[in-house]
Amino acid sequence: MIGRLNHVAIAVPDLEAARAQYATMLGADVGAPQDEPDHGVTVVFITLPNTKIELLYPLGDDSPIQGFLDKNPSGGIHHVCYEVDDILAARDHLLTEGARVLGGGEPKIGAHGKPVLFLHPKDFNGCLVELEQV
Numbered sequence: 001m002i003g004r005l006n007h008v009a010i011a012v013p014d015l016e017a018a019r020a021q022y023a024t025m026l027g028a029d030v031g032a033p034q035d036e037p038d039h040g041v042t043v044v045f046i047t048l049p050n051t052k053i054e055l056l057y058p059l060g061d062d063s064p065i066q067g068f069l070d071k072n073p074s075g076g077i078h079h080v081c082y083e084v085d086d087i088l089a090a091r092d093h094l095l096t097e098g099a100r101v102l103g104g105g106e107p108k109i110g111a112h113g114k115p116v117l118f119l120h121p122k123d124f125n126g127c128l129v130e131l132e133q134v
């Protein structure tokens, strides 16, 4: 059901410092900061030859990544995002299998303008999983 790895997301305590590090120290193709108010985050995408890195920083008072950063003040890997062809079919299959689909199970439009869903990290070996329909 899952296809390519779309991105690995890293929550960071200082977005500009992380951008500069990837651009200067690692020589990566680093994008501009993008506010995503519907998701409570500001994102920066880093394009690699085979996938992307998504730097995440809290936006607003109710960011879903604030608790993660409170527990991991130096930052850390926050989620992985897998591509699926049909997100509603994927959701229904996962619910049948007993996985918890977050956000009431209704896809939201993600940073690439495509529908996304999140799966509870406790159901996936401690790793928050995002699905993106491509």
Ligand SMILES: CC[C@@H](C(=O)O)C(=O)SCCNC(=O)CCNC(=O)[C@H](O)C(C)(C)COP(=O)(O)OP(=O)(O)OC[C@H]1O[C@@H](n2cnc3c(N)ncnc32)[C@H](O)[C@@H]1OP(=O)(O)O
Pocket: 009, 036, 039, 041, 043, 054, 056, 064, 065, 067, 068, 071, 077, 078, 079, 081, 102, 103, 109, 110, 111, 112, 116, 118, 120, 121, 122, 126, 127, 128, 130
């Ligand atoms: C930009 C849009 C989009 C894209 O297109 O790419 C994005 O990526 S948006 C990214 C941010 N959005 C989300 O993360 C949405 C989904 N997340 C959630 O619904 C919540 O964050 C959560 C996963 C349900 C966690 O809820 P929270 O209230 O923050 O924390 P809890 O303390 O209740 O967590 C319970 C339990 O889970 C552990 N946890 C939390 N987050 C993670 C994580 N990212 N990876 C691994 N484990 C995580 C947390 O530590 C708790 O464990 P215990 O301490 O053992 O109880």
Ligand SMILES: [Co+2]
Pocket: 007, 009, 054, 079, 081, 130
């Ligand atoms: Co993401």
